[in-house]
Amino acid sequence: MTALIETHDLSCGYGKLPVVRHLDLTVAAGEVVCLLGANGAGKTTSLLTIAGALPRLGGTVHVGGRPAPAAAHVVARRGLALVPEGRGLFYRLTVAENLRLRRHRRSSVSIDDVLGHFPVLANLMGRRAGLLSGGEQQMLALAGALVADPQVILLDEMSLGLAPIIVERLLPIVRSIADERGMGVLLVEQHILAALTVADRGYVMAHGSVVAEGTASELRRDAELLEASYLGEKPSIDAAIAEGLV
Numbered sequence: 001m002t003a004l005i006e007t008h009d010l011s012c013g014y015g016k017l018p019v020v021r022h023l024d025l026t027v028a029a030g031e032v033v034c035l036l037g038a039n040g041a042g043k044t045t046s047l048l049t050i051a052g053a054l055p056r057l058g059g060t061v062h063v064g065g066r067p068a069p070a071a072a073h074v075v076a077r078r079g080l081a082l083v084p085e086g087r088g089l090f091y092r093l094t095v096a097e098n099l100r101l102r103r104h105r106r107s108s109v110s111i112d113d114v115l116g117h118f119p120v121l122a123n124l125m126g127r128r129a130g131l132l133s134g135g136e137q138q139m140l141a142l143a144g145a146l147v148a149d150p151q152v153i154l155l156d157e158m159s160l161g162l163a164p165i166i167v168e169r170l171l172p173i174v175r176s177i178a179d180e181r182g183m184g185v186l187l188v189e190q191h192i193l194a195a196l197t198v199a200d201r202g203y204v205m206a207h208g209s210v211v212a213e214g215t216a217s218e219l220r221r222d223a224e225l226l227e228a229s230y231l232g233e234k235p236s237i238d239a240a241i242a243e244g245l246v
């Protein structure tokens, strides 16, 4: 299966200082992959670098099987959409205007196609994005990414500021989008168990490195390892290997 995203030995950070080191990660078509870890583990930095919004300090990134250029607008043309933390909406514009702005001329996906995933938004087309609830804004951010007809979508902390019940409704929508459109999804999420319920696989980061990876069910079973990485304690890599997670 061709990976839609593949990083090899990727190092990235700010200035010359790497905060993420030796990241090997893949996302295939139709796969939902989550990137887990404590605050400051390097998840957002990894996402922004894959999207071309931060320069690489070492290693490679391939998008759609080809080397990814280190410029966000060019990576976007390769079929990668980033939904950043904070949603990246035009808050003074209406829902309809936000969607029209995101849809480029070559996109084969219509706004109506995308609204099929978010029926709630279809009734709010004339409302300013700034007046939507947090959950509706997140749906609009996702819908805005989808109208660009990406092959792969990067979602950074979509649950930020949302009630757990809203997160539990949004994540299955992400799963169904991946299933129905064969799209790859790389998901950074603080609601670990909710994310592992919809994901196929996951990577756990601590201190800028991947300390464990596995299928969602393997990671769900290893609550201790997950807890350790969220407390900032580096779990033993030997223990992770023994568990078959690495």
Ligand SMILES: Nc1ncnc2c1ncn2[C@@H]1O[C@H](COP(=O)(O)OP(=O)(O)OP(=O)(O)O)[C@@H](O)[C@H]1O
Pocket: 014, 019, 037, 038, 039, 040, 041, 042, 043, 044, 045, 046
């Ligand atoms: N603009 C920046 N300049 C310098 N260092 C930064 C910058 N942004 C983040 N960092 C540092 O890089 C490290 C990784 O941060 P990053 O935001 O990638 O972590 P994260 O895993 O996404 O955390 P969170 O869950 O809190 O968003 C942290 O130590 C952070 O302080």
